[in-house]
Amino acid sequence: MGPGWTGRGRHLPLAAVLGLTLCALLGAVDAEEFTITITPGETLPNGTIYLIKHSNVSFYCSRSSQQKSNISWNYIGPDSRQETFVNVEGTYSEFTLFNVGSDNQGNYTCSTNESVTKEVLVYHPPEGPPLCHAESSDNDVHLFCSWTEGYPHPTFVWSNATWKFGSGDQTHRLPGLNDTMVLQVKGSETHDGQIFKCVGSHVAYEQRMEPSCSLLLKAPLPETQPLVTGFEGKNITLTCRAKEGNPPPKLTWIRNNKTEIFTNKKYIVLQEGITSLLTIQRTFKAQDEGRYICKCENPLGIKEMEIWVSFNNKNISGLVGVIAVLALLCIAAVLGIFLYRHRNLFITRRRFWQSGSNVFTLVDSEEEEEFADEGSSGITSVVNHQSAESMNGHVFVEDIPPKIYNDRLPSEERNETDV
Numbered sequence: 034m035g036p037g038w039t040g041r042g043r044h045l046p047l048a049a050v051l052g053l054t055l056c057a058l059l060g061a062v063d064a065e066e067f068t069i070t071i072t073p074g075e076t077l078p079n080g081t082i083y084l085i086k087h088s089n090v091s092f093y094c095s096r097s098s099q100q101k102s103n104i105s106w107n108y109i110g111p112d113s114r115q116e117t118f119v120n121v122e123g124t125y126s127e128f129t130l131f132n133v134g135s136d137n138q139g140n141y142t143c144s145t146n147e148s149v150t151k152e153v154l155v156y157h158p159p160e161g162p163p164l165c166h167a168e169s170s171d172n173d174v175h176l177f178c179s180w181t182e183g184y185p186h187p188t189f190v191w192s193n194a195t196w197k198f199g200s201g202d203q204t205h206r207l208p209g210l211n212d213t214m215v216l217q218v219k220g221s222e223t224h225d226g227q228i229f230k231c232v233g234s235h236v237a238y239e240q241r242m243e244p245s246c247s248l249l250l251k252a253p254l255p256e257t258q259p260l261v262t263g264f265e266g267k268n269i270t271l272t273c274r275a276k277e278g279n280p281p282p283k284l285t286w287i288r289n290n291k292t293e294i295f296t297n298k299k300y301i302v303l304q305e306g307i308t309s310l311l312t313i314q315r316t317f318k319a320q321d322e323g324r325y326i327c328k329c330e331n332p333l334g335i336k337e338m339e340i341w342v343s344f345n346n347k348n349i350s351g352l353v354g355v356i357a358v359l360a361l362l363c364i365a366a367v368l369g370i371f372l373y374r375h376r377n378l379f380i381t382r383r384r385f386w387q388s389g390s391n392v393f394t395l396v397d398s399e400e401e402e403e404f405a406d407e408g409s410s411g412i413t414s415v416v417n418h419q420s421a422e423s424m425n426g427h428v429f430v431e432d433i434p435p436k437i438y439n440d441r442l443p444s445e446e447r448n449e450t451d452v
Contacts, residue, residue, distance in 0.1 A: 038338070069094050069149050072416040080147035085237050086157035087132050094143035097123035110139040158238040159212070165231050165246035165361040169280040169331050172220040174250060178231035179213040189214035195230060220332030225252040251334045255329035255338040265318050265344050273327035273338065275307040281443030286307035289324040318344040
């Protein structure tokens with residue numbers, strides 16, 4: 034069959050065949066000349082371009098032909114809202130988006146005589162490091178590794194000293210959330226002190242620190258008070274806490290006949306995290322005294338702690354109060370006797386003869402010269418007591434004997450007097 038052959042056995046004119054071929058070639062050339070460039074950006078196998086959040090991105094649309102034309106940019110977001118934000122006349126068009134965010138995801142279309150559309154995704158890593166925790170189910174250990182708030186979802190690799198499991202390994206993996214990997218390990222494959230490590234991976238994560246978390250498996254170890262004493266007819270509460278254990282152990286209460294205790298009219302069992310409380314209501318010595326067992330269990334082992342409950346037949350609270358009052362009275366009496374016998378150390382009295390006094394010396398001005406020549410003939414002193422004591426209406430006045438002022442006597446008489 035020749036170039037002009039059709040399916041019905043007819044030949045097309047040669048001019049028509051050449052015209053169709055030329056149009057096809059021109060259309061192919063035009064399609065190749067029209068391009069969109071988005072930088073910085075990475076292209077996925079399906080042609081979608083992804084950007085990293087908070088980066089600055091340039092969009093460039095051009096034709097190799099120098100003929101000017103109307104070039105416009107259209108944007109359709111995730112909510113199907115369409116927006117035209119660039120419309121220029123020329124051979125190319127470009128614009129820049131600064132600090133791109135998740136709301137910039139969508140389809141970007143550059144249009145002239147034809148149009149080219151590029152789907153753009155904005156990737157961003159999860160916030161913070163991955164978080165690990167362990168749970169138990171029957172005899173198995175479930176290891177959880179979560180790294181949330183990222184797009185797209187991260188991948189994970191669980192490992193220990195002997196093996197490694199990735200997100201694609203379905204042997205030990207349980208179905209979970211897209212941002213969480215759950216690894217199931219049999220209890221027989223675990224032991225006390227075993228370490229598991231989870232490493233996360235994300236295409237937009239650019240920090241140097243490895244995003245990882247670790248888990249240390251521990252056998253259970255309960256902690257409680259071995260002896261509890263109560264009063265008959267009152268409620269008694271027993272407390273048991275898991276001091277160690279990862280996965281968090283299960284706490285149960287057992288009576289001395291190996292029967293597990295559940296909440297009923299007699300008992301109230303309440304577990305708050307790693308602490309379990311057992312309340313015995315309306316206790317009776319014959320019925321409730323004895324041994325209770327706190328059982329602490331996880332896939333790595335079982336530990337039990339014994340608690341003995343006893344009762345006081347007599348209520349000694351009144352006796353304790355009487356003893357306390359008597360003790361206080363004795364202390365007060367001893368303190369009073371001590372203060373009375375040593376009252377002089379704490380209470381001071383100011384007697385009138387111990388008080389300060391002012392002495393006034395009265396000298397007649399006319400006799401001042403005679404005093405200097407004749408010496409001291411006598412000095413009249415008046416004692417003025419600031420705080421004098423009265424007794425039977427009389428005021429005591431103290432007479433001070435005359436004092437000889439040697440410094441006012443002539444030198445010869447002073448020397449004789451001194452001798």
